[in-house]
Amino acid sequence: MRVLITGGGGFIGRRLAEALLRSGTVTVDGGAPQPIERITLFDSVAGAGHPQDERIEPVTGDITDRAAVEGVTARADVVWHLAAVVSAAAEADFDLGYRVNVDGTRTLLEALRGTGRRPRVVFASSFAVYGGDLPPVVGDEFHPVPQSSYGTQKAIGELLVADHSRKGFVDGRSLRLPTIVVRPGKANKAASSFASSIIREPLAGREVVCPVGRDTAIYILSPRRVTEALLRAMELPESAWGVHRTLPLPGITTTAGAMVEALQTVAGPAVAGRIRWEPDPAIQRIVETWPVGADARRARSLGFTDDGTFDAILLAHIEDELGGASAIAR
Amino acid sequence: MRVLITGGGGFIGRRLAEALLRSGTVTVDGGAPQPIERITLFDSVAGAGHPQDERIEPVTGDITDRAAVEGVTARADVVWHLAAVVSAAAEADFDLGYRVNVDGTRTLLEALRGTGRRPRVVFASSFAVYGGDLPPVVGDEFHPVPQSSYGTQKAIGELLVADHSRKGFVDGRSLRLPTIVVRPGKANKAASSFASSIIREPLAGREVVCPVGRDTAIYILSPRRVTEALLRAMELPESAWGVHRTLPLPGITTTAGAMVEALQTVAGPAVAGRIRWEPDPAIQRIVETWPVGADARRARSLGFTDDGTFDAILLAHIEDELGGASAIAR
Numbered sequence: 256m257r258v259l260i261t262g263g264g265g266f267i268g269r270r271l272a273e274a275l276l277r278s279g280t281v282t283v284d285g286g287a288p289q290p291i292e293r294i295t296l297f298d299s300v301a302g303a304g305h306p307q308d309e310r311i312e313p314v315t316g317d318i319t320d321r322a323a324v325e326g327v328t329a330r331a332d333v334v335w336h337l338a339a340v341v342s343a344a345a346e347a348d349f350d351l352g353y354r355v356n357v358d359g360t361r362t363l364l365e366a367l368r369g370t371g372r373r374p375r376v377v378f379a380s381s382f383a384v385y386g387g388d389l390p391p392v393v394g395d396e397f398h399p400v401p402q403s404s405y406g407t408q409k410a411i412g413e414l415l416v417a418d419h420s421r422k423g424f425v426d427g428r429s430l431r432l433p434t435i436v437v438r439p440g441k442a443n444k445a446a447s448s449f450a451s452s453i454i455r456e457p458l459a460g461r462e463v464v465c466p467v468g469r470d471t472a473i474y475i476l477s478p479r480r481v482t483e484a485l486l487r488a489m490e491l492p493e494s495a496w497g498v499h500r501t502l503p504l505p506g507i508t509t510t511a512g513a514m515v516e517a518l519q520t521v522a523g524p525a526v527a528g529r530i531r532w533e534p535d536p537a538i539q540r541i542v543e544t545w546p547v548g549a550d551a552r553r554a555r556s557l558g559f560t561d562d563g564t565f566d567a568i569l570l571a572h573i574e575d576e577l578g579g580a581s582a583i584a585r
Numbered sequence: 586m587r588v589l590i591t592g593g594g595g596f597i598g599r600r601l602a603e604a605l606l607r608s609g610t611v612t613v614d615g616g617a618p619q620p621i622e623r624i625t626l627f628d629s630v631a632g633a634g635h636p637q638d639e640r641i642e643p644v645t646g647d648i649t650d651r652a653a654v655e656g657v658t659a660r661a662d663v664v665w666h667l668a669a670v671v672s673a674a675a676e677a678d679f680d681l682g683y684r685v686n687v688d689g690t691r692t693l694l695e696a697l698r699g700t701g702r703r704p705r706v707v708f709a710s711s712f713a714v715y716g717g718d719l720p721p722v723v724g725d726e727f728h729p730v731p732q733s734s735y736g737t738q739k740a741i742g743e744l745l746v747a748d749h750s751r752k753g754f755v756d757g758r759s760l761r762l763p764t765i766v767v768r769p770g771k772a773n774k775a776a777s778s779f780a781s782s783i784i785r786e787p788l789a790g791r792e793v794v795c796p797v798g799r800d801t802a803i804y805i806l807s808p809r810r811v812t813e814a815l816l817r818a819m820e821l822p823e824s825a826w827g828v829h830r831t832l833p834l835p836g837i838t839t840t841a842g843a844m845v846e847a848l849q850t851v852a853g854p855a856v857a858g859r860i861r862w863e864p865d866p867a868i869q870r871i872v873e874t875w876p877v878g879a880d881a882r883r884a885r886s887l888g889f890t891d892d893g894t895f896d897a898i899l900l901a902h903i904e905d906e907l908g909g910a911s912a913i914a915r
Binding site: 349386387388396397398399400401402404407410411414415417418421422497498499501 | 717728747
């Protein structure tokens with residue numbers, strides 16, 4: 256089995272590749288696990304942090320370059336499409352966002368269609384597709400009214416994946432991901448970046464600015480659960496999806512303030528004291544257009560799960576990324 | 586005021602142009618009526634049936650040709666974007682549908698953005714955006730899950746119009762139109778074409794095949810009401826739209842059988858006898874993915890109305906297109 260991960264140089268791409276290497280197999284469409292021959296990590300920037308394994312093939316290229324994309328789709332049986340310009344960057348550069356998030360997705364789907372092999376595709380969409388007048392809990396059948404270009408582009412991506420699937424060009428599945436917390440590495444241009452920074456940076460001994468108010472609610476999922484969800488979306492038989500190719504995922508609702516309280520409880524007041532609260536209206540505005548809860552009934556019935564509590568997310572981060580509580584910079 | 590109508594060579598474009606010429610003014614965004622200097626009818630095919638008026642300017646061009654589109658947007662204050670590849674044609678030719686309905690809409694929006702004048706745009710979307718597991722009556726907040734490429738492309742168009750509006754590039758408003766009945770002229774490649782043909786053809790003395798069963802329900806609106814709705818959508822102040830740039834319109838629910846019964850009552854059994862019932866599974870399948878009713882509460886509260894009864898639609902057709910009951914081929 257030959258795997259392609261677009262945005263494979265990113266954090267989630269790396270976590271997914273590591274999980275696939277550990278199991279050595281990929282399970283698709285309800286079938287038996289199949290051995291992995293190769294995992295192609297396609298990304299716009301050459302990364303240094305790829306898992307060291309002979310099955311890993313990093314490829315640097317532009318997702319809107321049809322020839323480059325065909326070069327990797329020609330050899331792919333299954334695809335995770337994670338490549339994207341993130342939310343605040345897509346809001347700041349309208350043309351770049353459409354080029355990568357819309358044209359790139361279409362280029363990928365057209366290249367996969369061109370193989371004639373009907374490859375399976377899991378597309379990482381986002382709860383940012385929702386916006387405007389939102390109920391406290393978004394149901395599976397609530398309509399997306401995006402209030403950001405990123406959300407618009409992800410909603411268009413979902414529609415493209417669904418139509419290419421309906422026509423039999425690919426077997427596609429889109430997951431609407433909650434905000435992923437805690438991301439390791441540096442802050443990025445996602446408006447949601449703060450939700451990871453306010454945990455990651457103080458734990459590492461660094462001061463950090465929180466650009467939203469303490470009461471700002473967010474709907475989150477851990478890297479562990481997101482990785483599981485991406486694998487599960489590939490694994491489920493096509494019949495489980497029916498006419499719905501897009502699935503809002505379960506998550507938990509918390510606030511910036513509650514996250515920092517949990518941090519203080521686990522790591523102490525000196526660590527929690529490294530956060531400065533300096534609201535940035537531009538970030539606050541984008542974040543407030545997102546839903547703060549979803550019932551995700553269909554996803555739960557298909558076996559997708561959330562983390563239960565923020566404490567569980569925090570402890571998993573300390574274990575996975577710091578190697579344990581002794582590494583906390585108290 | 587300079588008006589641009591894309592798809593201006595089509596039936597609705599012509600009706601809209603005629604209505605604008607009659608009033609001599611266009612009312613935009615809640616302001617006072619403003620005199621019309623010019624109405625540019627942009628279409629892919631050179632038509633012969635344009636209204637004869639010195640204010641009418643027919644232009645033949647490709648909606649995906651940026652230079653051609655900029656040639657007409659440079660001089661437009663307000664735009665009705667009606668140009669589209671219709672449903673069955675978009676289903677039969679995947680690439681053509683995406684080229685015209687997605688790339689064309691994007692080309693138009695980008696050209697309008699390029700004017701820097703934030704032109705007002707009314708986009709003709711469709712109830713074909715809905716599909717899959719539908720309730721008997723679709724609410725304003727029910728999510729679109731298109732089951733045709735046409736519906737997918739219209740849903741993408743709505744998202745593009747909304748995002749370009751949110752960014753301040755245009756002031757856009759999208760209307761989800763019910764099936765328009767009774768269309769004059771020849772049958773076209775829309776899957777809904779039958780709903781007009783089974784009335785128009787027998788009245789003109791011609792036999793016609795109905796490709797769907799008598800019980801097939803459809804949600805319809807007359808050309809008169811659609812024209813009014815297109816004008817009203819331009820006329821409403823921006824504040825009336827809020828975050829919602831897309832509006833499902835009111836219509837009436839009827840069946841193919843009930844329409845033919847009304848035809849028999851009004852025009853007699855000889856006319857109604859010119860219909861042959863020969864179901865076409867491909868057409869039936871597309872039509873059955875569409876909703877058969879909508880509450881359209883938001884549209885009703887904004888002053889949009891339906892026809893009340895199919896009899897009213899039928900009598901309006903006889904008056905507008907045949908010139909009166911004496912022209913019926915009994």
